[in-house]
Amino acid sequence: MTDGAQTEKPTLRTLAQATGFAVATVSRALSGDPRIAAKTRAKVSEAAARLGYVPDRAARRLRTGRTQVITLLLHTEHEFLGFTHELLSGITEALDGTGYSVTVVPDSPGADRLAPVRTILRNNLADGLLFTRIETFDPRVRFLMEADFPFVSHGRTEFAAAHPWVDFDNEAFARAAVSHLVARGRRRLGLVLPGEKYTFTQHLRYGFLSAVREAGIDHQIVADVTLDSPHDEIAAALTAARRGPAPPDGYVCVGEVTALVALAVLADTGAVHGVDADIVAKRASPIFDDIRPRIASVREDLRATGHAMAEMLLRRMRGEPPEQLHRLFVPQPRFDVPGR
Template sequence: MADPSKPAHAEDSGLAVKRGKPTLRTIAEITGLAVTTVSRALSDAPQISIETRRRVREVADEIGYSPDRAAQRLKTGRTNVIGVLLDPHEEILGYGTSIMSGIAKALQGTAYHLIVMPNFLNSTNVEAVNYITRNGMADGLIFSRTEPLDPRVRLLSDLGFPFVTHGRTELSTPHPYVDYDNFTFSYQATKRLIAKGRRKPALISGPADFTFAGHLQHGFMTAVREAGCAYEILSGIDLDSPAGAIRDRVRQRYAEPDPPDSFMCGGEVCALATITGMSDCGLTLGREYDIVAKQTSHLLSAIQPQVETIYEDLTATGEDMGRVLLQKIGGESDVSKLQLLLCPQIPSSFGTAG
């Protein structure tokens, strides 16, 4: 079958398959086809006959061919890489790892790889984004800790570079996002505290910079207003504060008059720190006060079953973000299809009857 008149590279053609990783040329030599044909066949181009496609695929599988990503990337300009901006703040309770697991799951079976761009290389996150886009280091970007007027979102939107955020913005140009409905979570959680008979819930919210802090606050306020009860938004700390700081602040607050009788905590660490602070003051969870918290691992409910929790599945979130980004890269232009608001799973024990 093979044409022996071809002089080119005939040196080692006796060995059918050269030493080393098989390439398109290896397959071409085996099948007697041209490299171009093999390339086409493997990408299932309609111009190649069915029979040829089948045979090429067969040989490729047999010799364990897999395309050279560097060459593809050089030729096509596509990197087949999804970048994740990793924030140092995300170290606690596996936020980053869960999200990445999810993204990886979504990327499984595609040609895409996940690469981590820790943002502390560049002093600001915007610089990191700039660097990545200018140097064509990825085909798409995923990041979190979204701000209402997030400059990264602005930049990427302007450039038309595909991305998905974890969290929404308040920018006028819509963009792909996946977000947890923190309003509903906060609203339901606060209502739950009130349903338990508490009359002055306190909110420990996210850092003011981030969009989700506003949502938490909004849900909280809606619930307390509906009930017409007192409330407090704990100042000086937020969900990013170290546990020790939260604990101290809670203790300090109880030394002052008219303290809250319950807490809405946006995170597990926050809840644990709050409990410790209250315990320092001799107060017992479930008796003198209550807590409802959001949980992203299963730690809190195992350690402190007294805390009512609502679970946010970050791995699922990552998976959604991966899927959405792939759709975006794939050319989906209807942005509304690329915006996901995940509903909190309210436990059935949460009666909504006030």
């Protein structure tokens, strides 16, 4: 108890006493203020390192209003396999060592998607926001642009004003998928789309339709279900289509789940993958290499995506204008067909 003071958590006052400078000087020295003499700065940093000083986040936050927190709105309804894991890993990786921490808040697409954003701004819970599943005129994007609050969206909008985004080129994916299937002689392609409101749905549809038209082949966009529908509903819709007069002989699948469902439907209706129909898919996880029969697929690297989003957000928070802040991940033109 007598020497307890030694183990106390060091604060600016501790450093001030240790160096002989005033608290204010120490603070400014640590922040690298050029108006503090270089020698003083060196002394203070040395003492800080020696005593293991770490600034108190709460105090800094109270004083400056900055939280040192970045929040990810986590889409809860549906998951592309591994999406959350990979994206989060990329984000934490990029933020490692920056002093920022990542909090996760659920984004329930059924509920008001704006509500969590409002709460975060109102209660000052974060300095920046990341979110996914962007709508063409996403209310969150509109709100945040008006509030001039830093964010990066995973996906684009159709607003006129520029905002930071990272996206995967789903139009190119759809085109490539179609031409892959066409090259294999397929003449009637099926597609299950995500919900109508999402921007990437428009990109997928456009890419798919224009490629299909250019190739002069037939197509079918499966009605009444989306990627987020329960598996059995997707299966039912695909089964109905297979039993119809002109079943597709090729499928473009936007996620692993749809691909697996399509594969199951083929099997369950007595069709053989590679013979009666081919499937190509976009995947986030490496599991496709292990699926038999092998499915051709293109990988969306969500770890890299998360990394890029977090880095871009840091830049935006540092004040960079949004005009240059966007990045489109373009899929490899060739589909990986897992090796023999």
